[in-house]
Amino acid sequence: MQRRVLLGLAGTLPLGCTAVAQSSAPGLRELARARGMSFGTAVRSEKLEADPILSALVAREADLIVPEWEGKWDVIQPERGRFEFEPLRAVMRFAQAQNQRVRGHALLWHEAMPRWLAPALAEGQSQAQQILETHITTVLAETRAGIRDWDVVNEVIAAPPGGDNPTPGSGDLRPTPWLAALGPGYVERALRIARQADPTLRLTINEFAVYSDTPWAQAKRDSLLRVVRGLLERNCPLDAIGIQGHLQMREPFRPEPYVAFLRALRALGLAVLITELDVREPDVLAPTIEGRDAAVAEYAGAFLQASRDGGVRSFLTWGLTDRDSWLVLEPGVARRDGVVTRGHPYDAELRPKPLRARLAQFFSA
Ligand code: G3I
Numbered sequence: 156m157q158r159r160v161l162l163g164l165a166g167t168l169p170l171g172c173t174a175v176a177q178s179s180a181p182g183l184r185e186l187a188r189a190r191g192m193s194f195g196t197a198v199r200s201e202k203l204e205a206d207p208i209l210s211a212l213v214a215r216e217a218d219l220i221v222p223e224w225e226g227k228w229d230v231i232q233p234e235r236g237r238f239e240f241e242p243l244r245a246v247m248r249f250a251q252a253q254n255q256r257v258r259g260h261a262l263l264w265h266e267a268m269p270r271w272l273a274p275a276l277a278e279g280q281s282q283a284q285q286i287l288e289t290h291i292t293t294v295l296a297e298t299r300a301g302i303r304d305w306d307v308v309n310e311v312i313a314a315p316p317g318g319d320n321p322t323p324g325s326g327d328l329r330p331t332p333w334l335a336a337l338g339p340g341y342v343e344r345a346l347r348i349a350r351q352a353d354p355t356l357r358l359t360i361n362e363f364a365v366y367s368d369t370p371w372a373q374a375k376r377d378s379l380l381r382v383v384r385g386l387l388e389r390n391c392p393l394d395a396i397g398i399q400g401h402l403q404m405r406e407p408f409r410p411e412p413y414v415a416f417l418r419a420l421r422a423l424g425l426a427v428l429i430t431e432l433d434v435r436e437p438d439v440l441a442p443t444i445e446g447r448d449a450a451v452a453e454y455a456g457a458f459l460q461a462s463r464d465g466g467v468r469s470f471l472t473w474g475l476t477d478r479d480s481w482l483v484l485e486p487g488v489a490r491r492d493g494v495v496t497r498g499h500p501y502d503a504e505l506r507p508k509p510l511r512a513r514l515a516q517f518f519s520a
Pocket of ligand 1 (some may be wrong): 270431
């Protein structure tokens, strides 16, 4: 589908995208691979099917893709015992056609839970264990051929006091229906079930807000390291840590503490990867689009470089374009002044932005 479609569509592409389509410049996937790295992005099956220009861009830029919503409990097991894999299969079919890998996201999370799940978990530990085991083993059996790396658990670390949404009082683990039902060993249970179900699958713990230079983020980094060290000391299977990378420009960033954190994870024998990179602009925006885009690219560039210095070789953005981004659609995250934030490599008209150029430069260095 790649260049042939892009050139074929060139007559109908928005101006900026035509430039991308007709350029003989390699896509980000080729640039990254040439340096021993990989670039990917989150996708939505309904957008891939409905928007040939976007899907051609995803095909050209991404070596790996991750389903934005298709791999979560509310979609996959909407009722207890009823599994719905078609949306996830659509993502896997796209990846196969484009010779892309797929990351799985997410086998256990406290959000995107179907209505039946939390009450069922609360009925007792043995039932909760059985529900977790059935879900993980069923999903891994279905996706074994197409997905070799799953976020087994997502966002399990408590928010330290003093942040936007502190969840103190639960030790290092966020208080969730999973913690309530299965106790602090639930992370280990999920990882052991996954390893048992698929011995060669890469098992990843995925976490957010562990990059910035603040006491709050440092406390969260320390919590994650304590949890990970505890798991490994108990010989719990674990292969990688996903750093989501939802960057917020209001947060100060200094490479040193973040790089030290990544190197500490690497020293434990774990891979580290950036799983959901995008950028939320500061509360006070630069006066021009050019100024805003340049600031976004610069902030993200510093994070990319520090991530590579810390041992990261796999980088995914949470979508390629500002169009349909959770940063724009989700009321709790979107700008209160209604300004459409510009935190992705392409704008809403699929024109490349300075962040796309910064990524190309980063993967070419
Ligand atoms: O479930 C419907 C589906 O039936 C329908 O066909 C499809 C297309 O319209 O939409 C689906 O609905 C929404 C879906 O996004 C696609 O828009 C869900 O209701 C909505 O809850 C879902 O939100 C996603 C959210 O996770 C919850 O799953 C966001 O797109 C996605 O950006 C967000 O991603 C999370 C990561 O998983 C974890 N890290 C934070 C990140 C942002 O919150």
